[in-house]
Amino acid sequence: MTFGLTGSDANDGIIKFARAYTGRPYIISFTNAYHGSTFGSLSMSAISLNMxxxxxxxxxxxxxxxxxxxxxxxxxxxxxxxxxxxxxPLKEMFAKYVPADEVACIVIETIQGDGGLLEPVPGYFEALEKDLS
Known part of the structure; x- marks a missing residue:
């Protein structure tokens, strides 16, 4: 167990725990995602160039x-x-430059808040889960 003060701390924990538990280096997240402003969570975020x-x-x-x-x-x-x-794009990534068996986790905001309250296409996350299992 670890303690933190912010969501950024929690997301830094996700990075550390996912990599340590799986022994895998890569983390995938989504465009327009905001995961925080610490160095780790900022690396995982892709909300805007200015950030x-x-x-x-x-x-x-x-x-x-x-x-x-x-x-x-x-x-x-x-x-x-x-x-x-x-x-x-995920399938292409796995086929060309990121080995799927080296991915520690995929970080998901099911509805993106700071990215503009974006809702996903119905069925996407179910299909993603099916493809990954």
């Missing part, structure tokens, strides 16, 4: 995939993409 600017290089081993935005679509396109289209 990361001038602090780099941040911690190694963090990758970001598009959040499955129910309304705006990938890369702020005018409409939402399908579940399969949103899963494609």
């Amino acid at each position: 990361r600017k001038h602090y780099g290089p941040l911690l190694n081993g963090f990758y970001h995939i598009p959040f499955p935005d129910k309304y705006r679509g990938m890369y702020e396109q005018p409409q939402a993409n399908s579940v399969e289209e949103y899963l494609a």
Whole structure:
């Protein structure tokens, strides 16, 4: 057990515990995610350039995939993409440059708060769980 004062502390704990428990180095999170402002949680966040600017290089081993935005679509396109289209960047990542068996965890905000109260495409997280099991 560890104690902290903030959500940033809790997210730093996630980084440490996931890597220590699994022995794996990589952590995946989503674009527009805000996980805090400590060095570790900032490395996991991808909410805006202004939050990361001038602090780099941040911690190694963090990758970001598009959040499955129910309304705006990938890369702020005018409409939402399908579940399969949103899963494609993760599948490509695993096929080309991040070995799936070296990922310690995927950090998820099921509804992104600071990112704009973004809701996911229905069925995305269920499909993600199915693909990962």
